[in-house]
Amino acid sequence: MKKIKWNLEDIFESFARYACRNKILIIIFTLAVAALMIYHVPNLKFNGSIEGFLKDDAPDLLAYNEFRHQFGEDGQVIIAIHSTNIFSHHFLKKLKALHSRRKTFLHPVEISQLVRAVNSNCR
Numbered sequence: 001m002k003k004i005k006w007n008l009e010d011i012f013e014s015f016a017r018y019a020c021r022n023k024i025l026i027i028i029f030t031l032a033v034a035a036l037m038i039y040h041v042p043n044l045k046f047n048g049s050i051e052g053f054l055k056d057d058a059p060d061l062l063a064y065n066e067f068r069h070q071f072g073e074d075g076q077v078i079i080a081i082h083s084t085n086i087f088s089h090h091f092l093k094k095l096k097a098l099h100s101r102r103k104t105f106l107h108p109v110e111i112s113q114l115v116r117a118v119n120s121n122c123r
Contacts, residue, residue, distance in 0.1 A: 019026050054061040081098075083091040 051061060051064070081091075081095065085091060
């Protein structure tokens, strides 16, 4: 164990000496690696779904896809509404109108009752 420790210390020491002697080369290399990473940033994709953790031919995923095909998905839609004062009478009228229009949607819609929200200032 002691020999490994000394070998690692020797490696780090020799790299530090190399970096001190070749500062410009290290800076150029670091900038090139950073530029390469920045160049590929638009290609990054994030998949937070459960299916993303499994291989395409995994038996569990195939069974899950069959289940979804048979019974459908439980998708959610979030509607964001912007207002400078969410407790104003005008805004609450618009929000209530949106709640009442949900019956005209194609599929049954469940909406949290934000119309009944109260202004609760905690002091």
